[in-house]
Amino acid sequence: FTAVLLIFVLFTGIVWFIHKSREKKGASHADSNHFTDYMSGFFPIILVVFVLRTFVAEPFQIPSSSMRPGLVVGDFILVNKFSYGIRTPIINNVLVPVGEVQRGDVVVFNYPENTKINYIKRAVGLPGDVVEYRNKVLNINGQTVQDHVVGPLSYSENTRQYGVVSIDTEAYQETLGNHSFEVLKMAGQPSFLPQGVRPDFPYRENCEYAEDGSWFKCTVPEGHYFMMGDNRDNSEDSRYWGFVSDKLVVGKAFLIWMNFGDMSRVGTRIQ
Numbered sequence: 001f002t003a004v005l006l007i008f009v010l011f012t013g014i015v016w017f018i019h020k021s022r023e024k025k026g027a028s029h030a031d032s033n034h035f036t037d038y039m040s041g042f043f044p045i046i047l048v049v050f051v052l053r054t055f056v057a058e059p060f061q062i063p064s065s066s067m068r069p070g071l072v073v074g075d076f077i078l079v080n081k082f083s084y085g086i087r088t089p090i091i092n093n094v095l096v097p098v099g100e101v102q103r104g105d106v107v108v109f110n111y112p113e114n115t116k117i118n119y120i121k122r123a124v125g126l127p128g129d130v131v132e133y134r135n136k137v138l139n140i141n142g143q144t145v146q147d148h149v150v151g152p153l154s155y156s157e158n159t160r161q162y163g164v165v166s167i168d169t170e171a172y173q174e175t176l177g178n179h180s181f182e183v184l185k186m187a188g189q190p191s192f193l194p195q196g197v198r199p200d201f202p203y204r205e206n207c208e209y210a211e212d213g214s215w216f217k218c219t220v221p222e223g224h225y226f227m228m229g230d231n232r233d234n235s236e237d238s239r240y241w242g243f244v245s246d247k248l249v250v251g252k253a254f255l256i257w258m259n260f261g262d263m264s265r266v267g268t269r270i271q
Contacts, residue, residue, distance in 0.1 A: 125226025
């Protein structure tokens with residue numbers, strides 16, 4: 001979409017320039033179909049939209065339950081595009097360093113296996129970190145991330161095979177970096193599903209996996225992050241497909257601006 005928007009900016013910008021040039025020469029800018037007059041009027045609007053969407057904030061919709069309980073299906077969120085630096089459109093290299101991904105941030109990024117798709121997860125591992133998840137307890141660089149039981153939490157999930165089903169979980173309060181948030185765990189589930197781990201993702205040699213799914217350990221390479229969903233047993237994340245390059249980072253999620261099914265969620269800040 002950014003690429004298409006950029007093409008429109010360039011096209012309408014050229015038409016606008018031609019239109020202004022004609023005006024300065026005193027020539028009539030109204031041709032037989034008023035094309036330049038009509039199209040040049042779109043240029044300022046499209047330019048503003050492009051600048052805001054590319055460098056300031058971008059809207060996204062939550063498509064799955066992987067970030068429950070903080071984010072639910074149907075949430076429309078805003079993503080701060082300059083939290084992690086002002087970046088070139090499309091290429092996504094940092095032009096002006098503004099900030100860096102912090103441990104615990106909720107980050108939108110291009111899915112490494114298909115960069116046309118955007119994912120949203122929590123950054124639990126920064127470059128150089130050793131991330132270990134043993135018996136569903138998270139450890140970062142040898143330090144246990146403390147969590148405290150909040151209580152049982154159930155939610156409905158629309159599945160292809162069984163339709164709408166009720167999912168029973170246990171909620172825990174967890175603190176990571178400057179963020180305090182709830183995560184969900186399901187009794188009887190392993191730390192990861194061994195059959196879901198890709199055998200050949202980049203830097204696969206940085207990770208160790210227990211055959212029974214009880215634990216894994218990964219060292220995050222430079223320029224990459226380790227992402228996990230807050231709904232720990234219902235999230236396909238870095239446990240399965242590996243690390244997220246900084247070049248795939250879109251921005252930091254910070255606000256729920258709309259949910260047509262539950263208006264009480266509007267205005268909720270993302271922790």
